[in-house]
Amino acid sequence: MESSDWPPVLLLLVLLVGALVLLYTIGAALTVEGEPLRAAPPFSGGLGPEEHPFSRFHVRWYPVTMIFLAFDMEMLFMYPWTRVVSEVGTTAVVEMFLFLGILLAGVGYAWREGAFRWS
Numbered sequence: 001m002e003s004s005d006w007p008p009v010l011l012l013l014v015l016l017v018g019a020l021v022l023l024y025t026i027g028a029a030l031t032v033e034g035e036p037l038r039a040a041p042p043f044s045g046g047l048g049p050e051e052h053p054f055s056r057f058h059v060r061w062y063p064v065t066m067i068f069l070a071f072d073m074e075m076l077f078m079y080p081w082t083r084v085v086s087e088v089g090t091t092a093v094v095e096m097f098l099f100l101g102i103l104l105a106g107v108g109y110a111w112r113e114g115a116f117r118w119s
Helices: 003-030 061-088 090-112
Strands: none
Touching: 061 090
């Protein structure tokens, strides 16, 4: 590299370091030291929280979540499908019933595994 190539590189480096120092200074100046959050009484009635919000869920909720996702995906694909079914015709209907059959198989599997039993 020639000596005339270095001034733009050094200028860019100085600007980068200056920008980082400026951002760090602004961040330090705007930082607010506060007290840790505590669970307040619920607004407008109800009971207070009994456990931490990041606590783990019981394993019985996972099959329910999978069933919800199955029905959610069904609606996600059925809304746009209704717009194009008249243009595409019979193949769109066959494809949608195939998709619903796959989702029904998933719900049947969840039923067989006891996702709907709350004991």
